[in-house]
Amino acid sequence: MTRSSAPGGERLELRLADHKPLYSEAQARVEAERCLYCHDAPCTVACPTGIDVATFIRKIATGNVRGSARTILTANLMGYSCARVCPVEVLCAGACVYNHLGREPIQIGRLQRYAVETVMDRGGVPSLLPRKPANGRKVACVGAGPASLSCAGYLALEGFACVLYEKRALPGGLNATGVAPYKMHVEGALREVDLIRDLGVTIRSGVEIGREVTGEDLLRDNDGVFLGIGLGSDTRLGAPGEDGPGVAGAVAWIERMKTDSGFTLGEGRRAVVIGGGNTAIDAARELAHLGIREVTMLYRRTAEVMRGYAHEMAQARMEGVRLEERAVVRGFERDGQGRLRGVLLEDGRRLECDLALVAIGQASLREVARQFPGVEVDAEGCIVADPVTGRTGHPRVYAGGDARNGGKEVVNAAQEGKRAARAIAVQCGVSITRGSAIEAGHP
Amino acid sequence: MADLSINFAGIKSPNPFWLASGPPSNTGAQVLRAFDMGWGGAVWKTLGDPIVDTSSRFGALEVAGARMVGFNNIELITDRPLETNLREISEVKKRYPDRAVVVSLMVESKEDWREIIRRAEDTGCDGLELNFGCPHGMCERGMGSAVGQEPKALKEIARWAVESASIPVLVKLSPNVTDIVEPGLAAVEAGVHGLSLINTIKSFTGVDLDRFVPYPAVGLRSTNGGYCGPAVKPIALHMVAALAKEPGISVPISGVGGISTWRDAAEFIALGATSVQVCTAVMHHGFRIVEDMIDGLDLYLESKKMSSVNELRGRALSGFVDWGDLDLNYKVVAEVDPGLCIGCDLCYVACRDSAVACIHRAEEDLAAGHRAPTREAAVTAAAAKNAHIVWVDETECIGCNLCHHVCPVHGCITMKDVTGGAPFESWNDRILKGTAKVPGGLHG
Numbered sequence: 001m002t003r004s005s006a007p008g009g010e011r012l013e014l015r016l017a018d019h020k021p022l023y024s025e026a027q028a029r030v031e032a033e034r035c036l037y038c039h040d041a042p043c044t045v046a047c048p049t050g051i052d053v054a055t056f057i058r059k060i061a062t063g064n065v066r067g068s069a070r071t072i073l074t075a076n077l078m079g080y081s082c083a084r085v086c087p088v089e090v091l092c093a094g095a096c097v098y099n100h101l102g103r104e105p106i107q108i109g110r111l112q113r114y115a116v117e118t119v120m121d122r123g124g125v126p127s128l129l130p131r132k133p134a135n136g137r138k139v140a141c142v143g144a145g146p147a148s149l150s151c152a153g154y155l156a157l158e159g160f161a162c163v164l165y166e167k168r169a170l171p172g173g174l175n176a177t178g179v180a181p182y183k184m185h186v187e188g189a190l191r192e193v194d195l196i197r198d199l200g201v202t203i204r205s206g207v208e209i210g211r212e213v214t215g216e217d218l219l220r221d222n223d224g225v226f227l228g229i230g231l232g233s234d235t236r237l238g239a240p241g242e243d244g245p246g247v248a249g250a251v252a253w254i255e256r257m258k259t260d261s262g263f264t265l266g267e268g269r270r271a272v273v274i275g276g277g278n279t280a281i282d283a284a285r286e287l288a289h290l291g292i293r294e295v296t297m298l299y300r301r302t303a304e305v306m307r308g309y310a311h312e313m314a315q316a317r318m319e320g321v322r323l324e325e326r327a328v329v330r331g332f333e334r335d336g337q338g339r340l341r342g343v344l345l346e347d348g349r350r351l352e353c354d355l356a357l358v359a360i361g362q363a364s365l366r367e368v369a370r371q372f373p374g375v376e377v378d379a380e381g382c383i384v385a386d387p388v389t390g391r392t393g394h395p396r397v398y399a400g401g402d403a404r405n406g407g408k409e410v411v412n413a414a415q416e417g418k419r420a421a422r423a424i425a426v427q428c429g430v431s432i433t434r435g436s437a438i439e440a441g442h443p
Numbered sequence: 444m445a446d447l448s449i450n451f452a453g454i455k456s457p458n459p460f461w462l463a464s465g466p467p468s469n470t471g472a473q474v475l476r477a478f479d480m481g482w483g484g485a486v487w488k489t490l491g492d493p494i495v496d497t498s499s500r501f502g503a504l505e506v507a508g509a510r511m512v513g514f515n516n517i518e519l520i521t522d523r524p525l526e527t528n529l530r531e532i533s534e535v536k537k538r539y540p541d542r543a544v545v546v547s548l549m550v551e552s553k554e555d556w557r558e559i560i561r562r563a564e565d566t567g568c569d570g571l572e573l574n575f576g577c578p579h580g581m582c583e584r585g586m587g588s589a590v591g592q593e594p595k596a597l598k599e600i601a602r603w604a605v606e607s608a609s610i611p612v613l614v615k616l617s618p619n620v621t622d623i624v625e626p627g628l629a630a631v632e633a634g635v636h637g638l639s640l641i642n643t644i645k646s647f648t649g650v651d652l653d654r655f656v657p658y659p660a661v662g663l664r665s666t667n668g669g670y671c672g673p674a675v676k677p678i679a680l681h682m683v684a685a686l687a688k689e690p691g692i693s694v695p696i697s698g699v700g701g702i703s704t705w706r707d708a709a710e711f712i713a714l715g716a717t718s719v720q721v722c723t724a725v726m727h728h729g730f731r732i733v734e735d736m737i738d739g740l741d742l743y744l745e746s747k748k749m750s751s752v753n754e755l756r757g758r759a760l761s762g763f764v765d766w767g768d769l770d771l772n773y774k775v776v777a778e779v780d781p782g783l784c785i786g787c788d789l790c791y792v793a794c795r796d797s798a799v800a801c802i803h804r805a806e807e808d809l810a811a812g813h814r815a816p817t818r819e820a821a822v823t824a825a826a827a828k829n830a831h832i833v834w835v836d837e838t839e840c841i842g843c844n845l846c847h848h849v850c851p852v853h854g855c856i857t858m859k860d861v862t863g864g865a866p867f868e869s870w871n872d873r874i875l876k877g878t879a880k881v882p883g884g885l886h887g
């Protein structure tokens with residue numbers, strides 16, 4: 001079976017080490033034994049996929065690590081990446097009852113990572129997730145990010161033949177191209193892609209819908225289509241001087257930093273990141289980690305109303321990132337050779353910089369949606385779909401992940417992929433047996 | 444400071460804390476270090492014909508991360524030459540004349556007992572403890588618990604010892620019996636001057652599920668070891684109390700079994716022990732624990748306005764009665780403090796699945812006519828904390844206490860006395876009045 005491999009060479013992201021390394025068995029046991037094993041546990045309620053957190057932690061404590069990984073992965077096939085990238089501070093760990101006791105909440109993400117990775121290292125995941133015999137049904141998933149991987153994985157377990165179409169050479173979506181390197185490198189994202197591949201899913205990389213294959217082709221050849229296409233290129237600020245060296249979209253810059261072995265930081269000494277979302281914070285932290293001496297975030301409003309998580313911003317500040325509030329960029333200043341020299345703010349301030357990343361959002365991939373008659377995109381650029389089933393205006397086309405929700409967490413994409421898988425299975429007349437993975441977790 | 448000194452059948456000790464016979468009291472160097480740290484006495488590891496030990500020899504029970512909650516050993520008596528031990532005992536006693544030095548003994552024939560008692564007394568030690576308790580190895584050779592489980596043999600050997608000895612003789616009792624009072628009475632009838640209990644309990648601490656050998660494993664084999672440590676304290680407490688309450692037991696008792704803290708010690712003393720012996724806790728944390736034992740007991744006695752530890756002895760014995768003498772009209776109900784509740788719902792599921800389902804979550808309804816004084820506060824707290832805060836339906840609560848025990852937050856669930864002046868009435872009272880009958884039961 002083909003395996004995904006990360007781009008070779010000295011990628012910049014490899015300079016950034018894991019900030020929460022894998023627990024040893026001893027560390028995992030001690031932390032797991034601290035868990036109170038709550039009834040109707042708030043951590044599970046807080047998990048978008050509904051992983052039975054108390055049970056998987058108890059299984060670590062009893063020495064049943066394989067069973068623990070099964071509890072996690074049945075409810076969330078993206079359990080590997082979610083363990084590393086989930087904002088547990090505002091989800092499961094944020095809901096831990098220990099917070100009410102003034103004690104540190106259980107390190108749920110790290111325990112989940114321990115269970116899943118320990119079992120993956122032993123190659124034991126496929127045997128934990130039984131696959132039903134082929135049912136003759138076919139589903140195409142557009143995009144190979146978390147939403148599609150989740151959808152295809154659950155359907156494969158139910159006996160569907162699933163093919164993922166990915167326009168990039170590298171599968172994994174934002175898990176491969178966007179996740180902060182201190183949380184996960186490209187290699188990690190690809191390990192998870194291989195896990196899904198091992199469930200019987202086919203991945204066709206370098207295939208763009210509308211070019212090599214059309215929407216019509218997919219509708220003709222499949223029982224259902226899932227759109228997990230994510231978002232498009234970085235939104236431009238539209239300020240004078242934006243075009244030229246030294247100014248880049250944050251998502252594009254992060255992708256090159258993670259995946260392009262020829263990419264370097266150049267002579268950058270001072271960087272600004274424009275925006276207040278999690279992409280902006282990620283980019284700022286990454287720049288700081290990579291050795292840029294001065295990293296300043298420019299946000300047009302105040303810290304209290306930032307979209308980025310407070311815990312991430314706090315971490316960024318500890319790492320030396322400065323935040324300028326009420327900083328609205330009016331233009332970019334360049335010298336005679338066209339090199340970036342600084343940014344000009346609406347209030348007249350001028351900040352020196354030789355690198356500026358724009359992190360104010362991403363465009364919608366409307367042209368892909370247009371390939372499927374009946375699929376609509378709303379004013380915000382999100383594909384219009386039923387919130388429970390993910391069904392779009394076309395009866396056999398479903399959507400989930402960033403393309404539908406406008407940009408949330410991996411765990412949301414995983415849940416939307418799972419929900420769409422359930423709906424597709426039901427639509428195809430496949431009866432879901434009680435206790436099967438596709439049924440696990442939240443409805 | 445309260446007076447912690449005791450006089451145990453003539454054996455004087457500056458405090459009631461003695462090392463129990465075992466690995467920590469194996470050598471002179473160890474006992475000297477223990478006395479340096481403040482231990483009041485030591486029962487020297489059992490002397491007899493030196494033996495050969497196995498490796499490994501210890502097993503332990505871990506509960507949710509707590510190590511050595513229970514402990515077990517298959518170690519035998521001393522493996523050192525008798526002369527060495529006797530010389531060191533003598534040196535220790537000379538160096539610490541104010542401490543209690545008791546020598547544990549285990550031999551087989553009457554002549555052997557006479558001989559070893561004579562030689563032990565020559566060291567200047569304060570007392571002798573006859574080891575009739577070890578439930579492994581030595582019992583297969585007709586000693587240890589083989590004697591302790593057979594009151595006739597126990598009485599005869601104890602009598603030999605008492606006749607030979609000129610210093611106090613204690614018997615260490617085995618708990619591996621149906622009724623501890625029988626061997627206790629047998630020992631007293633033999634004329635011994637004190638009792639020590641409990642020795643260890645026959646046990647395995649687990650099974651190696653890869654090699655299929657019980658623990659503690661010696662290669663691919665194992666044998667039943669002697670169980671001790673915090674997990675046996677409740678058993679030891681009861682056995683000590685059963686003897687202390689027994690009118691025929693006229694001698695002082697040395698409490699042994701799971702004592703790790705001053706509080707454990709105080710509990711044994713309150714149930715009738717004069718001295719207490721410690722082994723597993725020292726094996727776990729070292730001799731240094733005695734500092735807190737002395738300090739804690741002293742301050743406890745002070746808080747209770749007791750000037751001497753002797754005032755504590757037996758204070759809880761009158762509260763130990765037969766079930767038939769308990770007050771059936773006494774009633775407590777659980778009360779959950781909504782301010783302290785963290786919403787783990789462990790009490791909720793415990794009450795629902797194992798009791799009477801009288802604990803409810805904030806959003807649930809109160810049955811008509813029932814009492815639940817904290818319900819409103821729970822609803823408020825649930826909204827404020829966004830947590831599953833619970834309340835108790837006092838009309839339904841049977842006061843079983845399960846919720847209190849499962850609650851991980853100390854002080855959150857308390858049991859509230861709602862007896863409300865109901866007169867005392869026990870089962871035995873009802874029998875006397877003829878009102879106690881089990882419908883369809885033994886009494887028709």
